[in-house]
Amino acid sequence: MLPLELRGKLDAAGGPTFLSSRTIEICLVSGYELAPPALQGILEHLIAAGNANVARFSDRLTNPPPAAAHPLDAIVLSNRLPFADRAPLRAILRDMSVMQSPTPILAIGGEVESGRSHSAELVSHYCYSQQDAVFCKFALTPTNAAESGPKEIAVDLVIQLGGTAAEVPPPPQTSNKEAWYKELANWVIGNANKSENGINRRAWVVLDGFERGILREDTFQFLVELQRLFTLGVTARRHRLIFCGFPEELVLKVGASAKKYITMPLTRDHVVEVVEMIVAAQPAIPQEDRAIVMTETLKLVLDNQVPPFKALTIVGERLRSAIERAGI
Numbered sequence: 001m002l003p004l005e006l007r008g009k010l011d012a013a014g015g016p017t018f019l020s021s022r023t024i025e026i027c028l029v030s031g032y033e034l035a036p037p038a039l040q041g042i043l044e045h046l047i048a049a050g051n052a053n054v055a056r057f058s059d060r061l062t063n064p065p066p067a068a069a070h071p072l073d074a075i076v077l078s079n080r081l082p083f084a085d086r087a088p089l090r091a092i093l094r095d096m097s098v099m100q101s102p103t104p105i106l107a108i109g110g111e112v113e114s115g116r117s118h119s120a121e122l123v124s125h126y127c128y129s130q131q132d133a134v135f136c137k138f139a140l141t142p143t144n145a146a147e148s149g150p151k152e153i154a155v156d157l158v159i160q161l162g163g164t165a166a167e168v169p170p171p172p173q174t175s176n177k178e179a180w181y182k183e184l185a186n187w188v189i190g191n192a193n194k195s196e197n198g199i200n201r202r203a204w205v206v207l208d209g210f211e212r213g214i215l216r217e218d219t220f221q222f223l224v225e226l227q228r229l230f231t232l233g234v235t236a237r238r239h240r241l242i243f244c245g246f247p248e249e250l251v252l253k254v255g256a257s258a259k260k261y262i263t264m265p266l267t268r269d270h271v272v273e274v275v276e277m278i279v280a281a282q283p284a285i286p287q288e289d290r291a292i293v294m295t296e297t298l299k300l301v302l303d304n305q306v307p308p309f310k311a312l313t314i315v316g317e318r319l320r321s322a323i324e325r326a327g328i
Contacts, residue, residue, distance in 0.1 A: 070094065071129040072122065075277050078129070082319040083122050085270040086115075089261050093123065096240050103259045104236045105227060107246045110263030113311040116244045119263070120206045123242060132199050134192075136160040137206040145214035150222035154184040161203060163191040177218065178225075185225040192239050203239045212247040223250055231257040265308035266315070271301060274319050278326050297322055 072090050077083055089108070095101050110116050120137055127135035136157050140148055155165045169183040192203035210223070230241040231254050243251070251258045275297050279285060285293055301318040309315050 071126045072097070074122070074125055075274055076281075076323055077121055077125040079121070079125070080320065080323045081118075081121050082274045082316060082323060083118070083125075084266055084274050084319075086119070086122070086263075089119060089122070089263075092259055092261055093126065097126065099237045103257065104230045104239065105241045105243075105251070105254055105258035107243045107251045107258055107260045108263065109246065109260065111310060113313050114263040114265070115312045115316075116263055117208050118312065118316065119244055119261075120208055120242070123204055123206055127204050130202070133202045133204060134161060135204050135206070137208060140207070140209040140211075140214060142214055145216065149216055149218055150181055150184050153219065153222065154188050157188050157205060158191045161188070161191040162194070162196070178221065181218075181222040181225045184222060185229050188226060189229045189235050189239070193234065200238065204242065205240070206242045206244060207246075208244040210243060210247070210250075211245050212249075215247060220247065220250065224253060227251075227254055227258075230254075265310045266312060267309075268302070268307045271307075271309075271315060271319070272298065275301065275322070278319075278322050282326050 072093050075083060092103070092106060096103050096106065108116050108119050117139070124135045124137075127133040137160075138148075138153055138156050151168060151171070155168050158168070159165060167187070169180065169187055171177075172180045192201065192205075195201065207223070210219075212220075227241055227250070229235050230239060236257070251260070275294060278297065279290055279294050282293075301315060301322060305315055
């Protein structure tokens with residue numbers, strides 16, 4: 001059942017369970033590299049053996065989902081979350097994705113539930129599509145803000161970058177905390193600069209919810225030092241810092257090195273665009289039924305919701321459910 005091109009990767013040793021699992025693993029890694037996909041042959045064998053329930057999976061493999069021209073243009077992300085509109089944000093991130101970009105820092109603002117935090121999902125989607133990009137995120141909330149000081153945030157980021165907490169610079173014995181904040185910031189960037197398997201990594205650090213109302217003063221001072229490093233030398237060329245919610249006085253300290261983006265409400269047309277993609281990615285729907293399915297899906301998503309959509313929680317969750325039902 002395994003295509004000839006892939007059989008050399010299968011070790012004949014092992015029981016049926018191991019061989020079956022390994023075969024599926026090889027097919028999944030192969031993805032859509034072969035035509036038809038390797039997994040499709042296995043599914044068609046099962047269908048021929050009387051397992052008709054797997055027919056819909058074979059149909060899905062025959063018609064791969066439409067791929068965005070660029071990862072940052074995606075409407076449905078790799079984790080099945082919808083990402084509608086945000087054309088200006090996508091343009092800024094595409095500019096930031098090249099080393100020659102003059103913008104190493106992005107500050108995303110907007111109303112509560114307007115999609116500020118959701119912006120991190122697009123960044124994550126992009127990073128996981130790139131061999132050299134590493135996605136790191138720290139979310140500050142009213143629950144953890146009091147205990148999230150410079151050390152805690154630095155340790156969390158370094159661990160995500162592959163470092164260890166044991167190397168954290170100790171706090172000073174004197175009142176000179178500013179030097180310690182600089183040392184912590186340098187420690188974080190030092191770990192970001194480490195190569196992995198000979199590849200110079202690009203770290204995309206997202207700090208979510210760092211609002212002035214819940215931000216500790218020592219954490220603010222640490223962020224001053226951390227963002228300063230993102231504007232200098234190799235760090236400014238390779239690494240990116242993104243705030244989803246931010247204190248205005250913090251971003252002002254780096255001037256033109258930071259761009260701002262304010263989330264705007266979604267319109268009905270933006271939602272329609274996502275639903276159109278959901279329907280288009282379902283080859284089992286007959287052409288003559290697609291308009292009806294579009295109308296019914298839109299009705300479910302927009303029920304009791306009035307555009308423009310400022311709070312995206314309800315509409316976003318309904319779109320996510322539609323994506324999961326479609327099996328995209």
